[in-house]
């Protein structure tokens with residue numbers, strides 16, 4: 001380069017700096033600055049006077065939030081400017097936070113039903129984005145599912161995971177075989193295609209049929225097709241208790257998948273299931289910390305309840321009896337030669353789940369059963385609990401709440417910086433209506449186990465970052481306007497095991513993509529959510 005050119009360039013650079021091409025303002029001012037004319041700030045919505053927690057986990061600040069269109073355009077003191085806002089929300093005494101992001105739901109059915117697609121149970125908890133398709137059960141036809149959401153509208157934003165169980169079922173049925181080379185290639189193809197269509201990752205349910213028939217090597221191979229496209233691996237562990245390889249064995253399996261498939265892994269609803277493994281949370285946490293220290297991306301989510309939610313078959317019946325599907329299961333139950341072995345193994349599984357009194361029926365075709373424990377039903381029928389369970393399974397099965405966690409383990413997991421809030425919301429369990437407010441009420445305000453900024457981060461930014469959901473999960477100028485306003489004095493869950501479908505209260509305002517979905521504590525009926533598509537990102541290298 002010639003000297004003359006350099007001189008010319010420096011003059012130009014100085015000129016550019018002086019004329020404000022490279023402004024040195026804070027990002028908040030910068031965002032507002034574009035829209036300022038004589039200190040005038042035009043907004044669609046101003047949220048005024050609240051205590052703002054931006055999702056980072058840092059201390060709150062008093063600030064006003066300005067929204068135009070679907071974006072946050074201002075964070076600061078609006079009083080210093082001439083603000084013209086179409087609508088103002090008075091947030092004095094309230095907490096203003098990023099809309100919560102739920103990494104594990106079973107909302108696909110609700111979102112696919114135009115009558116339920118508002119997702120009101122989540123909106124009233126302050127959840128503005130949900131991930132669904134977990135436990136290996138996610139859809140395979142991602143593009144079609146997202147388009148359907150767009151056609152009828154959805155109340156929250158939604159991101160999908162492709163289910164390993166669904167893919168396996170599609171390619172090789174419900175059998176317990178090992179895939180052939182061709183079948184494995186096909187599963188990789190279908191999974192990779194799902195990520196290209198917009199899924200944020202793949203989920204496995206290695207505890208359930210048919211996921212449990214997959215060996216670790218199969219999962220690693222398929223996960224590679226997700227890793228290539230920058231997706232995440234989300235798992236319901238092969239064993240959360242003492243069924244097969246054990247809780248710690250399953251954690252090690254997940255870490256191995258992370259290492260060999262070179263993929264970020266996410267452990268869903270982390271727990272120590274059953275007295276056999278109570279107290280193992282410390283060891284689990286140490287194993288995860290070690291993996292993280294070695295550079296692997298390992299995270300987890302958790303719901304704040306001592307009971308899990310599943311179905312009677314998955315909880316008690318051994319997987320060999322399910323191989324091939326439900327019809328084969330029913331035949332094996334009738335088979336007098338197999339029945340004794342089945343009963344013995346079911347006894348052992350029932351013990352793992354803390355006995356018949358710890359199993360509460362929450363969902364069944366026979367509504368008489370709902371609200372009763374397996375123990376009570378066995379007494380009524382004058383049969384053993386496992387004989388009773390087989391009777392229920394033969395008559396269509398049942399959803400259950402399974403009381404199998406210790407409070408100490410729950411609290412130990414919750415305090416970890418890599419554990420986020422996830423509802424695992426399923427019909428019949430209060431977590432579908434109460435998870436996020438319950439964590440605040442019980443563990444932030446009552447027990448003071450964690451701070452409010454920590455809980456807000458675990459319910460928003462951490463999840464958006466983990467799942468690579470861009471421009472959401474934080475209050476930041478330029479980000480999508482997913483904002484919640486809640487009263488820390490009144491926020492509470494109201495759903496119980498007896499009344500699981502009771503909406504939470506205390507969430508005053510929920511704004512999604514700039515639109516008000518909850519107004520003064522009531523759902524407006526608006527469908528402002530978006531079907532989110534994963535943009536192709538670079539794979540995670542480790």
Ligand SMILES: [Zn+2]
Nearest residue numbers: 135236268269
């Ligand atoms: Zn699960």
